[in-house]
Amino acid sequence: WESSNYGVSWTNISDGTLPGSSNSIGAIAVAPSNPDVIYVGTGESDIRGDLITGDGVFRSDDAGKTWHAAGLADTHTISALAVDPKNPDIVYASSMGHVFKGNPERGVFKSTDGGQAWKKVLFVDDNTGAIDLVMDPKNPQVLYAATWQAYRTPWALEDGGPGSGLYKTTDGGAHWREISKNPGYATGLMGRIGVSVVASNPHVVYSIVQAKDGGVFRSDDGGAHWTRVNDNWSLRQRAFYYMSIYADPANADIVYVPQVDARCVTRYGGQ
Numbered sequence: 001w002e003s004s005n006y007g008v009s010w011t012n013i014s015d016g017t018l019p020g021s022s023n024s025i026g027a028i029a030v031a032p033s034n035p036d037v038i039y040v041g042t043g044e045s046d047i048r049g050d051l052i053t054g055d056g057v058f059r060s061d062d063a064g065k066t067w068h069a070a071g072l073a074d075t076h077t078i079s080a081l082a083v084d085p086k087n088p089d090i091v092y093a094s095s096m097g098h099v100f101k102g103n104p105e106r107g108v109f110k111s112t113d114g115g116q117a118w119k120k121v122l123f124v125d126d127n128t129g130a131i132d133l134v135m136d137p138k139n140p141q142v143l144y145a146a147t148w149q150a151y152r153t154p155w156a157l158e159d160g161g162p163g164s165g166l167y168k169t170t171d172g173g174a175h176w177r178e179i180s181k182n183p184g185y186a187t188g189l190m191g192r193i194g195v196s197v198v199a200s201n202p203h204v205v206y207s208i209v210q211a212k213d214g215g216v217f218r219s220d221d222g223g224a225h226w227t228r229v230n231d232n233w234s235l236r237q238r239a240f241y242y243m244s245i246y247a248d249p250a251n252a253d254i255v256y257v258p259q260v261d262a263r264c265v266t267r268y269g270g271q
Contacts, residue, residue, distance in 0.1 A: 002064055013064030014040070020069065024052035029081035031088035036063045039070065039091055039115070041078020045131060046241045047099045049154045054078060057093060059115050070115025075105045080133040084140045089114040092121075092173065094145060096129030099152040108133060108145050110173045121173035127151055128163030131192055132244070137199040141172045144179075144205065144223070146193035150240070157240060159210075160191035166207055168223050184219075184226030186211040192243040199249035206247050206255050210239040216257065235259060 001010040014025070022042040031037035043054025056073035060066060072078065075095040084090035090112050097106030106129035108122035122130065128149040136142035149163030166180035180190070191210035198204040205219045207226075216230040235257050236243065248254035 013060075014067070017065070018058055018067045020055040020058065020073075022052065022054040024054055026054060026078045027081045027093070029083045029091070031083045032085040034088045037061055037083075037088040038064055039081050039083065040067075041072075041081050041093055041095075043075070043077035043095075045077045045079035045096045045129075047077075047096065047150060047152045047157065048240075049152065049157075051077075051099070051152070053098075057081070057091075057115055071111065071118050072105075072109060072115075075109075077129070079129070079131050082133055082135040082143060084135075085137070086140070090140070091115065092133060092135070092143060093118070094130035094133035096131060096148065096150070097126075099129070099150065102126035102151070106130065107147070108143075108173065121169075122147075122167060122176050124149075124163045124165075127161070132194050134195055134197050136197055136202045137249075138202050141170055142202070142222075143169050143173065144195045144197065145169075145176070146195050146207075148192045150192070159240060160189050162189075164190040164193060166193055166195060166223070179223035180207075180209075182219075182224055182226060184228070185209070185217055186214045186228075188212055190214070192239050194243045194245040196245045196247040196255065198247045198252045201252050204247070204252045206245050208235065208243055208245040208257060210236055210243055216245065216255070 024044045027041035029039045038060045044051040053076040057070040058067045059070040077096040080094045082092045109118040110121045131148040132146035145167045149161035151158040167176040169176045186209040194208045196206045207217045217226045246256045
């Protein structure tokens, strides 16, 4: 849907024009350098037993009037998209893959030609997908990706394991290092993780972690060190749905956590 009046009214820009058979949209990204270029990723990554699978990424070059397929059809779920701020043809996608069985179509993928071809740049194992992905607003070579070891059956969810973690690249995805093992972060068995970078000060990174000693964590040095700023369990309830976090772009001390009811968490743990 598109609004040109701050959300007062909306126009559907996908029904009847978006190719493919899936009616589930898992991620949207607009190219900062050319807002006519829009990417959408299909498939539901909040993995209920009745989730709707997707059929890849689609791209529009005319602000949603027309669309064409842009690859990754066999991933089934696209959880996030990130577009280079200067080049609309460089795009990253994270995927949970086929959540009802282990498969290699999981992880983080990168395209440098607008979705014509993709390269898998981060992969943990067949049972671990990528659930979140964000780009440093001031340096497109720096990205953070959250992986989630999860397996779905119609009657149960196997949630968490050694594959879950938070990763960082400083060279556009060529190499990654696991920063969830750095001092101050959650320890032990982890499940779903969310991550956000403060646009006005990208050294400040927030992460919300599903774990026994989880909660909201903050780093002031790009993930090298962490401090848990909130351990309220209510922010982590129903974790397979809600473990997302969004930092205010102008104020590094304001961060939002969608939940059963939305919460605003300050740096010092207040709500």
